[in-house]
Amino acid sequence: MSQYTQGPQDPQGPYGQYAPGPHTAPSAPPVQPHPHAQAPAQAQARNGLGIAALILGLVGAISGIIPLLFWLAGVLGLIALVLGLAGRGRAKRGGATNKGVATAGAVLGLVAMIVAVIGAVITFRAVGDAVDSIDKAASGSSASASPAPGHSGTSKGAAGKAGAASKDRTKDKPKDKAKDKALAPGDTAVYDDDLNVTVGEPQAYSPGPYAAGHKVGNHAYKVTVTITNKGSKKYDATLATVAARAGADGREATEIYDDTSGQGFTGQVLPGKKATQVFAFDAPADAKALTVQVTPGWSYNETQWDLPF
Numbered sequence: 001m002s003q004y005t006q007g008p009q010d011p012q013g014p015y016g017q018y019a020p021g022p023h024t025a026p027s028a029p030p031v032q033p034h035p036h037a038q039a040p041a042q043a044q045a046r047n048g049l050g051i052a053a054l055i056l057g058l059v060g061a062i063s064g065i066i067p068l069l070f071w072l073a074g075v076l077g078l079i080a081l082v083l084g085l086a087g088r089g090r091a092k093r094g095g096a097t098n099k100g101v102a103t104a105g106a107v108l109g110l111v112a113m114i115v116a117v118i119g120a121v122i123t124f125r126a127v128g129d130a131v132d133s134i135d136k137a138a139s140g141s142s143a144s145a146s147p148a149p150g151h152s153g154t155s156k157g158a159a160g161k162a163g164a165a166s167k168d169r170t171k172d173k174p175k176d177k178a179k180d181k182a183l184a185p186g187d188t189a190v191y192d193d194d195l196n197v198t199v200g201e202p203q204a205y206s207p208g209p210y211a212a213g214h215k216v217g218n219h220a221y222k223v224t225v226t227i228t229n230k231g232s233k234k235y236d237a238t239l240a241t242v243a244a245r246a247g248a249d250g251r252e253a254t255e256i257y258d259d260t261s262g263q264g265f266t267g268q269v270l271p272g273k274k275a276t277q278v279f280a281f282d283a284p285a286d287a288k289a290l291t292v293q294v295t296p297g298w299s300y301n302e303t304q305w306d307l308p309f
């Protein structure tokens with residue numbers, strides 16, 4: 001073989017490519033894409049507005065049921081309504097996935113606001129009623145005088161006998177303010193709630209052998225007090241107090257307690273019913289009249305009757 005003879009060459013592969021020979025390093029195979037390669041992750045949903053609206057709306061609706069928390073229900077309800085509507089808008093744009101939760105939060109927010117308005121009306125009305133009750137208790141229920149037949153509505157001891165002209169004027173105005181002057185025997189004090197109190201004429205009274213409150217040498221007199229409930233609500237008669245004064249110096253006349261007097265009113269008087277009780281008082285021997293004071297209750301004004309003997 002000639003020295004110029006070439007050595008064996010690498011045979012060509014198909015399509016004109018050289019196949020790797022014994023002295024040629026094999027080339028790296030081409031990289032193929034992985035069949036299970038994942039696509040880029042989607043943006044995370046932002047559901048905070050809907051969740052916050054639901055929580056605030058629920059708390060607001062519950063707060064509206066609790067007295068004096070209507071203001072909290074209104075504030076939370078308004079915030080829940082705004083957040084719920086914002087959450088719905090975000091869900092429509094694809095930024096959130098809890099459209100139903102946001103809707104529920106908005107609805108609860110609206111409910112909380114309605115409950116807050118109702119609670120405010122109830123609270124303000126209750127406060128107004130309480131203030132009116134306090135004012136009534138402080139001022140007392142006033143009474144008008146309804147004269148008994150044959151009376152002019154004025155006390156005989158305080159005003160004396162009235163003239164014919166005065167009687168005519170009294171007939172035109174049968175009810176005078178009882179708190180300004182004492183009433184006569186048989187006159188009726190009519191209070192604002194249609195509670196009627198009548199005190200009859202004084203009568204001589206003989207205390208029992210075991211009576212308490214009678215002093216030897218004094219005279220005893222009894223009066224009949226009648227309470228008629230012409231109003232629409234029941235009246236607690238146990239709250240009524242009856243006292244008296246007698247003598248020129250107006251000293252307190254001691255109440256006499258025995259088996260027929262001094263028991264006081266008991267129980268309640270229903271609308272349309274009446275209660276009658278007898279009270280006996282010890283008066284000085286020289287007393288000319290007995291002034292009886294009746295107070296139907298702590299919210300009523302006192303009314304006085306001037307009862308001449």
